[in-house]
Amino acid sequence: MRLIGRIGSWFDARLQLGGPIRETAEHAVPRDSASWFYVFGSAALTAFGLQLVTGILLATVYVPSAGEAWNSLQVLNHDIALGWFIRALHGWGSNFMVAIVLIHMTQVFLFGAYKYPRELTWMLGVMLLLVTLGMAFTGQVLRFDQDAYWGLGIGASIASRVPFAGPWLVNLLLGGPIIAGATLSRFFAMHVFLIPGLLITFVCLHVLLVLTLGVNEWPVPGRIVRRATYLREYHQLTHTKGVPFVPFAVWKDILFSGFVLLSIAGCAVFFGPFGPGGPPDPTIIQTAPRPDFFFLWIYALLAFLPPAVETTLILTAPVVGIALLLLLPFFAGEGEKSWKRRPIAVFVVLLAAVTLGSFTQLGLHTPWSPVMDAWSSMPIPREYLHGRTALERRGAIVFQEKQCRNCHSLDGQGGKRGPALDQVALRLTRDQLVRQVIQGGGNMPAYGKNLSPAEATAVVAFLHTLHPEGQAPARDAAQDVALGADQARTPLR
Amino acid sequence: MSVDTVVSRRAVLAKIGLAFNFVVGAILAVPIVRYLMSPVARGRTGGYLDWLSLGGLDQFPAGQTRLATYRNPVRNGWDGETADIPCWVRNIDGQNFQVFAINCAHLGCPVRWFQQSNLFMCPCHGGVYYQDGSHASGPPPRGLFQYTYKVEDGKLLIKAGETPTTGSPTASSKGNGPSCA
Numbered sequence: 001m002r003l004i005g006r007i008g009s010w011f012d013a014r015l016q017l018g019g020p021i022r023e024t025a026e027h028a029v030p031r032d033s034a035s036w037f038y039v040f041g042s043a044a045l046t047a048f049g050l051q052l053v054t055g056i057l058l059a060t061v062y063v064p065s066a067g068e069a070w071n072s073l074q075v076l077n078h079d080i081a082l083g084w085f086i087r088a089l090h091g092w093g094s095n096f097m098v099a100i101v102l103i104h105m106t107q108v109f110l111f112g113a114y115k116y117p118r119e120l121t122w123m124l125g126v127m128l129l130l131v132t133l134g135m136a137f138t139g140q141v142l143r144f145d146q147d148a149y150w151g152l153g154i155g156a157s158i159a160s161r162v163p164f165a166g167p168w169l170v171n172l173l174l175g176g177p178i179i180a181g182a183t184l185s186r187f188f189a190m191h192v193f194l195i196p197g198l199l200i201t202f203v204c205l206h207v208l209l210v211l212t213l214g215v216n217e218w219p220v221p222g223r224i225v226r227r228a229t230y231l232r233e234y235h236q237l238t239h240t241k242g243v244p245f246v247p248f249a250v251w252k253d254i255l256f257s258g259f260v261l262l263s264i265a266g267c268a269v270f271f272g273p274f275g276p277g278g279p280p281d282p283t284i285i286q287t288a289p290r291p292d293f294f295f296l297w298i299y300a301l302l303a304f305l306p307p308a309v310e311t312t313l314i315l316t317a318p319v320v321g322i323a324l325l326l327l328l329p330f331f332a333g334e335g336e337k338s339w340k341r342r343p344i345a346v347f348v349v350l351l352a353a354v355t356l357g358s359f360t361q362l363g364l365h366t367p368w369s370p371v372m373d374a375w376s377s378m379p380i381p382r383e384y385l386h387g388r389t390a391l392e393r394r395g396a397i398v399f400q401e402k403q404c405r406n407c408h409s410l411d412g413q414g415g416k417r418g419p420a421l422d423q424v425a426l427r428l429t430r431d432q433l434v435r436q437v438i439q440g441g442g443n444m445p446a447y448g449k450n451l452s453p454a455e456a457t458a459v460v461a462f463l464h465t466l467h468p469e470g471q472a473p474a475r476d477a478a479q480d481v482a483l484g485a486d487q488a489r490t491p492l493r
Numbered sequence: 494m495s496v497d498t499v500v501s502r503r504a505v506l507a508k509i510g511l512a513f514n515f516v517v518g519a520i521l522a523v524p525i526v527r528y529l530m531s532p533v534a535r536g537r538t539g540g541y542l543d544w545l546s547l548g549g550l551d552q553f554p555a556g557q558t559r560l561a562t563y564r565n566p567v568r569n570g571w572d573g574e575t576a577d578i579p580c581w582v583r584n585i586d587g588q589n590f591q592v593f594a595i596n597c598a599h600l601g602c603p604v605r606w607f608q609q610s611n612l613f614m615c616p617c618h619g620g621v622y623y624q625d626g627s628h629a630s631g632p633p634p635r636g637l638f639q640y641t642y643k644v645e646d647g648k649l650l651i652k653a654g655e656t657p658t659t660g661s662p663t664a665s666s667k668g669n670g671p672s673c674a
Contacts, residue, residue, distance in 0.1 A: 067573025149575070153601030153656070154617070160658030170658050171532040177541035177655035178565050180572040182532070281574035283562045285595060285603040288616040302600060303618040307634045368619040368631075372605060403610040417619050445621050445629035450611045 024211060025250075028242030030234075032218030034249035037111070039256035040104035041210070045203065046257035047097040050264065051135075054090040055192070062142070064188035066181035066280065069144035073276045088268035091143075094136055096264050098294045101132050106349055109328075112337030113216035115225045119329035121209040124202050126325045131199045133294070138191035140292045144184055145276035150289030152179045154302075161311045179282075214238060215245075219337035226334055288369065296363030297356050303368040367416035370406040374414045381411040388465060395462025398455045402447065410466075418444060425466045425473035432474075433460045541567050541654040547582060547592070550647050555587035558606050558624065566654045578656075580640065581606055581613070582649065583624065590649065593626050594638035594657040601658065604637065613637065634659075 012018040061080060063072040076083035105125060108114060114122035141148045152174070159169040175182030217237055243249070274292075278284060291299050305313055339346055371378075380396050388396070399405070407417035414420075428436060437456060440446035451459065467473045527534070543566035553559050561582045568576040581593040581604075593613070595603045602617035612629060613622040621629040626637035638657035643650050 065571040065573070066575045067571045150602050150617075153596060156656060157596075157599070157601040157658050166659065168533045170656070172530070174532070174656070176532050177567050178576070178578065179656065180565070180575040181569045183575075279574060281577065282595070282603070283560075283574070283577050283579045285560070285579060285605055287603065289602055299617075303632060305632070307632055310632065310634070369616055370614045370619060370621070372614065372616060375609070401609050403607050403612070406607075406614065440630070443630045445612060445623065447610070449623075 025246040026244040027211060027214075028238040029215050029245050029249055030217040030237050031241050031243050031248075033215050034243060034245075034252065035218065036252055036256070037107055038215065038249070039253050040100055040107055042253040043257050043260045044097060044100045044104055045207075046260055047093055047100055047264070048199070048203070050093045050261060051090060051097060052196070054086050054093060055196075057086050058090055059192065064142070064184055066144065066184045069142070069184060070276055070279050073143065073145075077273060077276075084273050085268055087273035088271070089264060090139075091274040092264045092267040092271070094139055095293060096260060096267075098132055098136055100260065101129055105129060108216070110339040110342075110345060110349060111216055111219050112225070112339075112342070112345075114329045114332075115335070115337060116227050116230055116329070116333045118209070118213055118216065119333060121206060121213065122329050123326050124206040124209065126322070128199065128202050128206060129325075130322065131195050131202060134195045135191065135199065136292065136294055138187050138195060140295075141184070141187040142191055143274065143276050144280050146278040146280060146284065146287045147275070147289050147291065149179055149280040149282060150287065151291055152183060154289075154291075154299075158314055162315060216337075219339070221336070221338040221340045223337065224335060225337060286372075288366075288372075290363070290366075293360070297359035300359040300363035300366075303362075303366075369415070370403075370417050371415040372406060374405040375400050375403040378405055378410075378413040384410060384466065389461070391458055392461045392465050395458035395460065398451070398459040399462055402450065402455075402459070404459075407444075421463065421466055423467055425464050426468075426471060427474060428463075429474045429476045430460060430464055431476065431479075433463050437463075542652050543567075543654050544643075544650050544652055545654075547580075547649045547651060550584075550644065550649055553582050553584040553590070553649065555584050558583040558608065560606070561592075561649075563651075563653065578653070579603070580651070580653070581637075583626075590642050590644075591626060592640040592642045592649075592651045594640065596638065596657055597633060598628075598635045598637055598659075599631070599633040601656070 058076065061072060061076050061083065063069055073087070076087055078084070108122065108125065114125075141152060156170045156173055156179070159173050160166040162169055171177065173183075174180075175186045214234060217234060278287060290296070302310075302314075336342055380400060385393055385396055404421075405414040407415040409416060409420045410422060412420075424433070434456065436442075436444065437451070437460060438446065438448040447456075464473055545563050545566055547553075547561040547563055552561070559582050560579055562577050562579045565572075565576045565578050579595045581595065583591040583593065585591065593604075597604050597615040597617065597620050599615065599618055599620045602615050604613040604615045604620070604622065606613055611624040613624075613626070615621070615631070615633075618632050620631035620633040622633070622637050623629045626639060628634075628636050640651040640653050640657075642652075
């Protein structure tokens with residue numbers, strides 16, 4: 001032990017870091033801030049540390065070449081001892097890091113920690129969120145599979161909508177005219193050099209500011225932040241009732257970080273690595289590309305934007321959103337910190353959570369997408385055919401064959417793009433059914449050119465049988481009067 | 494010589510040094526920017542598009558729509574499968590063709606052809622197109638992108654080489670009709 005001590009003092013005599021380190025470790029924090037609510041920042045840093053280590057480990061095998069990347073991931077998954085585990089750690093570490101950064105941000109927002117004098121700390125935090133998401137997106141590209149390939153296509157399509165510079169931006173993004181080797185190389189450079197460099201820089205400044213300005217005190221309702229008095233009040237809080245960070249607060253950070261690492265490792269062991277999915281061969285078009293979890297809400301949102309405002313919203317909403325986040329401390333830099341006295345702040349968090357959660361849920365189920373194989377894999381329920389006429393059964397065949405099922409469900413099976421048709425005869429009269437099938441409308445393609453008159457008659461006859469027993473199908477009452485009740489009620493069958 | 498003048502002389506020298514570095518930096522920036530912009534510059538001068546063959550006409554029976562693939566004319570040795578680009582060829586009547594890009598006009602996902610219902614459907618956000626490529630339903634703001642084509646020596650040729658997106662050359666040329674017989 002004495003030898004270690006002597007070696008230590010030999011280095012410290014030259015480096016002279018012992019003093020500053022001790023001072024940093026023992027800096028005073030408000031007693032209430034040594035709380036379990038204040039562990040998410042350090043946990044995010046721990047997750048980043050894990051990403052750094054596992055990322056370097058993966059880079060020793062991964063080949064950033066469009067022709068070989070997918071194969072090298074297969075080698076990692078199957079041929080290299082525990083390669084799958086390192087990939088799983090990196091993949092799950094990414095998800096945990098994004099989640100923890102979001103939780104940290106929510107906590108900081110609800111606790112008013114972005115207010116004076118910590119505006120810059122918050123702004124750097126926003127930048128850290130952006131670079132973390134940037135890492136997540138570029139990382140998804142490096143897992144060079146079908147989802148990555150078509151995800152890049154979506155990125156290029158969005159870039160192409162920028163006025164004037166669009167096509168240039170697409171070439172810059174892809175590194176050429178198509179998604180290919182040059183594209184993967186530049187995303188590799190971004191994921192491994194550029195964005196981590198930014199991330200490390202921002203983290204250093206962020207932590208430096210936390211140390212310089214002191215950690216946020218526990219918000220107490222009624223304790224108002226004022227520029228004129230805050231620094232003095234905070235100084236008093238830390239120096240009269242403060243406690244040294246080590247050991248009063250640090251043990252919670254350390255324990256939680258350990259818990260996070262264990263959780264990531266647990267997920268990695270139980271759920272394994274993410275993909276890769278199918279090979280990045282654009283000629284394999286039997287695919288339904290989907291982004292990773294944290295981008296699903298954007299994917300879902302893009303299905304719902306009205307075409308008229310889509311481009312404008314895609315291009316301006318992110319800019320406005322980021323600007324609002326960055327400028328938040330400037331329009332709410334003083335005042336109450338406690339969330340108990342900030343109902344609008346609480347409402348904003350709830351609204352954001354419900355919105356993002358709902359869109360993510362929709363992104364998982366994609367009800368707007370046709371079920372491409374429904375027409376061939378989901379038969380018409382037996383009871384919908386029982387006791388029907390030949391024409392109606394012929395209509396059922398047309399219904400399947402013309403892929404109506406891809407968008408319309410029967411008995412809960414089939415696409416959800418269009419309405420379920422189990423009771424369609426209650427909603428539409430025979431004439432309305434004919435019109436809808438032939439002309440389309442309301443987001444349905446017109447089938448007039450794709451159906452012979454006989455087929456159209458048959459499919460409408462089938463649709464006209466889709467109503468619950470004991471409930472009569474819809475009919476045009478005016479027609480009854482015009483044609484005479486007897487004639488109109490006589491079915492065509 | 495007083496201390497003040499010595500200091501200011503060195504301050505001036507330091508400023509000259511800074512200015513010198515700034516000039517050198519600016520000069521160095523030119524090739525760096527040119528290097529970074531090379532994907533764009535190449536596209537602007539030579540153009541990425543080229544005539545390439547999709548194969549003999551017998552592969553595309555009249556009245557049908559078939560998937561064809563081509564190797565992208567601008568490519569690198571390490572592109573692997575990503576340089577193989579698919580497209581949909583519609584032989585309208587044995588004489589006239591339409592060659593559609595695989596990429597949905599909404600956000601570029603691969604559209605699939607359903608011959609039974611004569612529709613193209615996109616798996617991403619549910620865009621649907623009629624057999625002539627026009628918009629049928631869903632979020633796409635326009636019909637499918639089309640390549641310009643021509644028939645030479647019994648082969649179908651298209652002008653391609655760049656992923657079609659809004660604003661790209663493939664998108665602006667509507668691609669209708671043979672450019673030469």
